[in-house]
Amino acid sequence: MRPSRRDILRAGISVGLGAALDGLSPLPGLGLAFAEGNAAGPLLVVLHLRGGADGLHLLSPADDPDFVAARQSELRVATTGADAGHRIDHSPDERIDFRLHPQANALFDLYREGHLALIPAAGLAAAIRSHFVAIDMIEHGVADAAALARSDSGWLARYLRGQTKATSALTVAAAGAPSGEYLGWGKALSVPDLGGGFGVPGVPPMAQLLGKVYADAQGAVGAAGRDALAAIKLVDEHLPRDDQGKPIAYQPAQKGAYDLAGDFARPLKVVAQLAKLDVGLSVATVDFGGWDTHENQPGRFRVLVERLSVGLSAFWNDLAPRHDRLTIVVQTEFGRRFRSNRSAGTDHGRGSLMMVLGGKVQGGVCYGSWPGLKAKDLDEGVDLAVATDYRQVVSEVLAAHRGGPVAKDVFPGYAGQARLGLFRDDRLSHG
């Protein structure tokens, strides 16, 4: 039993605001510091596809005979016909026709343009087919259940704590909680959207009242109240307003760019808006749910992939001026079963697809080895094996984010795999 550990799966988004530059001004209550004029600092976005995304359907080894034999055609990307997928170059195995899902048009473009790197067969080193255990392990940055029982912090929290210059993080979540990666960091802001402003509810005396009654309150609630009041003040003050003082709705750089991204648009727009406000946003985590496709996968997956592709591309274009300091890493808790079930779906599996998008990413290439799909190559004979530990990908992302090696305690006990070389600068400076 581990009764004290958190079992959290959020529906929302988390955003970390941070700064590590000079000119810091302390923020009362939060104990945070933000750099003035630091809107264009490095920004890392960690996107989690909740539910276990079917990497084999997002990037199919489309003509692999074992794959074709194991799955009904609607659960594979086609090589011919009107619904054929996008054939990619620099795949992990040139003998196989690897294709991105036909709805992944924008992702294909980002790949061809060299901004997007693909890491097939990535995931957790330990065999975990439980959503909630896998997510906990990924968020805590540990490799086995025993380490999870001992862990009381998330990898992002440890990373942020390790920053020698004043670094701060706020967290934003629709459900009200910071994502597990921040566990142990404690200073967090949650915002589902900023459309209605982000003030204290009610007329002005209520803010004064809350300031008074929370000022000396003990315990977690007291601290949460003080943190909330300080964070509300910070964000609300920066929101652009019209003549009547009403917050102006966020306008992305390209009007309507997010329109086909469905629910995924909202958290992306919050991150983009905060990134453009002068609050020193440096880390954001975003959740995108619905990938647990045990049944009716063909139709559901089409919609999910389209939203993912449109959303990421819209976000990328929205933040065009800071591409050289923007990195987005896309992960999921596990891939799905190599064989489909009779509900036109797939059950929990192992290896899946990770993606890294960024201005300094050496994109247009697949990284890591491809384990293959022969029965002897599959994990337990049933699932695509994990060839690349997700911690390897994240470690390289973090190294590039701040331009230095990653502290050992971010992923305790992780010795590292062969360097993938995802980043140009990283490769130059540390390779």
Added chain:
Amino acid sequence: MAQRWDAAMVAAALGRAGFGGSPDEVTRVASIGWEDWVEEQLRPTDGVDSDCQRRLRQLKLRIKYNAAEKWSGVDEMRPLKTLDQPIESIWPLITKRAEMDGAERRRPRDEVIAATILRACYSRWGLREALVGFWHDHFNVDAYGSEQVAVALPSYDRDVIRAHALGNFRGFLEAVATSAAMLYYLSNHSSRAGAANENYARELFELHTLGRDAYFNDRYDRWRDVPGALRGAPEGYIDQDVYEAARALTGWTVEDGTNIDAQRKLPETGRFVYVESWHDGYQKRVLAREFDAFQPAMADGRKVLDLVAEHPATARFLCTKLCRRFIGGKVGHDTLAAAIETWTRNRARPDQIARVMRVILTSKDFAQGAGAKLRRPLNLAAAFVRGVGLDVAPTEGLANTLAGAGQRLFGWPTPMGLPDDPRMFIGTNAMRQRWALLLGLAENWWGTGVFDATHAMGAPSPHLAVERFLTGLLGRADPTLTASILSGLGMPESVSVGLQGAPDTQKKLARIAAACGMTPAFQAA
């Protein structure tokens, strides 16, 4: 041993074991003693809950949609009509979907939400309501993710969750497993022999019964390596148990009009049905027990439910969850052990869960946990309503604010259910929405009703008003907190300066009530 608690202890206890209490209820419980209250709550009957029943009958909930080719527009205040309907009476909302607006299909869900809020605020069976909430989280379904679940929700709430909340866990499990809501939510309705759908079976082990700590993920199919397996008592489960249990549950589905073969089609009622030809009848092994091939109808699935219901890991997992939810503070080894022992010894009894709750609620850990349990948003709202005496008719706006504060009723997307973790409810936006929730209720932001405290208290001084509301909410009025609230609101601290003559006395009293609820002290129970 009868315990006599003061009003503050009782108020906190009612907040954890239920949804708070009115000042009168706090006085009554302080007088009869906590054990007697628990005994009375373990045997709830609707017949003696007349105030709540009357409110349910009188409640009207808005429904609004535009006209279309096949229907005319609607904008009306409509009473709750689906709560006592059998599922076959409202399943036409699914089968005749082309003939009506989607708002009609969402209506059963919205009615259950309104009824849930109303009962939290007014039912005298607070413990039952709290347990119903616990079980809805435990056996989570998402009525926002699927129309079938939205339409099946009244039946799920009534026939499955409420019917078994204080009952027998094994019976509860089968009611869940055969409910349209769960069969749709976790895909078992489409599971077929050949390559079964593992969704429900996976969560049956991990979330509904043995729990994730009993998952031997590294043994995969090596069942003999699970400790205890060779003597027929494996300590936990492996992936292969999930696969095999999924096979055992094939054919458990819903009468939803699906074709069985070229000649046969299921009726369209929303009721449970077992389809023999979809069942995988061959031999299986689950939790180190062999299942012979071709057993009678439903025997495989029932055997799986027997095995998981009686597993020691299930007793430990469920009792730990119940203790954590209801005690709030530290759960000592003795309390947990007593709960597990009671759970196990009464496995065959119809009131198994009630017996466990008696142990938990009368434990010393429960008494010592006062003030340690963060209120979830519904609890916060309902305890506020009870404590200051609001007349509330739930609306969509109120439900949306609960959602903003972190508790979208029947709308948690993943099968783990809303986590019982205080961190979920004290993030920045969650705190903001908690404050909005109470201010909005007091100031009638969402049309839930005007709060006019002048009927009850006339036009007192702000000082007296604060003392009165704090006493209603917390059982006592701390002088420092009273002074702090008055100073924060910019109101005179003198006892003698009354609100007399002020035209906005009602508004001021409402704001004072909200301020008392927004304090740190009222955020936990």
